[in-house]
Amino acid sequence: MDTVKNNLFIIHKRIKTACERANRDVNDVRLLLATKTVSAERIGFALECGESLIGENKVQELKEKEEKLTQYNCEKHYIGHLQTNKIKEALRYVTCIESIDRLDLVQKIDQRLQFEGRSIDILVQVNTSYEESKFGLDPINVIPFIKKISKYDTLRIKGLMTIGLFSTEEEKVRRCFRLLKKIQQQVIEENIMNVDMTQLSMGMSGDLEVAIDEGATIVRVGTAIFGERIYPDSYYWNEMGRS
Numbered sequence: 248m249d250t251v252k253n254n255l256f257i258i259h260k261r262i263k264t265a266c267e268r269a270n271r272d273v274n275d276v277r278l279l280l281a282t283k284t285v286s287a288e289r290i291g292f293a294l295e296c297g298e299s300l301i302g303e304n305k306v307q308e309l310k311e312k313e314e315k316l317t318q319y320n321c322e323k324h325y326i327g328h329l330q331t332n333k334i335k336e337a338l339r340y341v342t343c344i345e346s347i348d349r350l351d352l353v354q355k356i357d358q359r360l361q362f363e364g365r366s367i368d369i370l371v372q373v374n375t376s377y378e379e380s381k382f383g384l385d386p387i388n389v390i391p392f393i394k395k396i397s398k399y400d401t402l403r404i405k406g407l408m409t410i411g412l413f414s415t416e417e418e419k420v421r422r423c424f425r426l427l428k429k430i431q432q433q434v435i436e437e438n439i440m441n442v443d444m445t446q447l448s449m450g451m452s453g454d455l456e457v458a459i460d461e462g463a464t465i466v467r468v469g470t471a472i473f474g475e476r477i478y479p480d481s482y483y484w485n486e487m488g489r490s
């Protein structure tokens with residue numbers, strides 16, 4: 248547990264240094280703990296260290312950990328691929344879905360929220376690396392998509408999310424984040440009703456500095472806090488993860 252505490256210290260230092268370098272206010276960047284495969288106990292420890300935002304990729308995991316984390320006042324986001332048959336349950340636990348990437352999903356979320364008489368924050372996921380293995384909208388489809396979904400008043404559109412390219416070549420990774428920022432600007436210029444484009448969720452353990460430099464407001468960090476996971480990320484990120 249000391250390692251989690253120490254890792255959090257290091258991450259906050261990295262965020263602070265990146266903000267200083269980019270001339271940004273450190274309060275404008277939130278740390279989201281990416282907690283897939285991490286036990287409720289270890290998550291609880293991170294929350295005791297002062298963290299307040301977690302993100303899960305699977306509804307099953309959210310559900311299993313929920314009851315063990317009730318004593319903590321923490322915000323939960325959904326950051327994984329969401330199947331339509333899991334919407335009802337996901338909505339029970341999270342305040343924001345960061346992985347909105349298709350219309351049928353939006354329609355079903357809207358139906359459910361209409362029924363419950365409430366609304367939710369969402370981010371639109373964009374595939375900025377153009378990898379087939381990744382979920383998210385093709386960049387050219389983002390504006391038409393947002394125009395369509397802006398008509399659903401159960402959704403509060405807050406911004407965009409992306410998973411950057413996995414590469415040790417910083418320039419290639421940076422290109423992904425810069426593209427997300429550019430799309431954000433283009434959406435803002437469209438002046439679409441009911442659309443708030445303030446949030447950019449991008450950057451993970453290996454590339455959060457670059458993401459902050461390009462404008463991230465949420466960085467999602469797992470490995471650098473909780474250590475390596477036993478499942479490959481493909482289990483969570485692409486078709487293999489559809490159970």
Ligand SMILES: *Cc1c(COP(=O)(O)O)cnc(C)c1O
Pocket residue numbers: 281283304326327410451452453467468469470471483
């Ligand atoms: C796992 C995951 C992360 C965190 O990745 P790390 O490299 O472990 O920091 C961020 N975003 C999403 C969508 C994830 O699934």
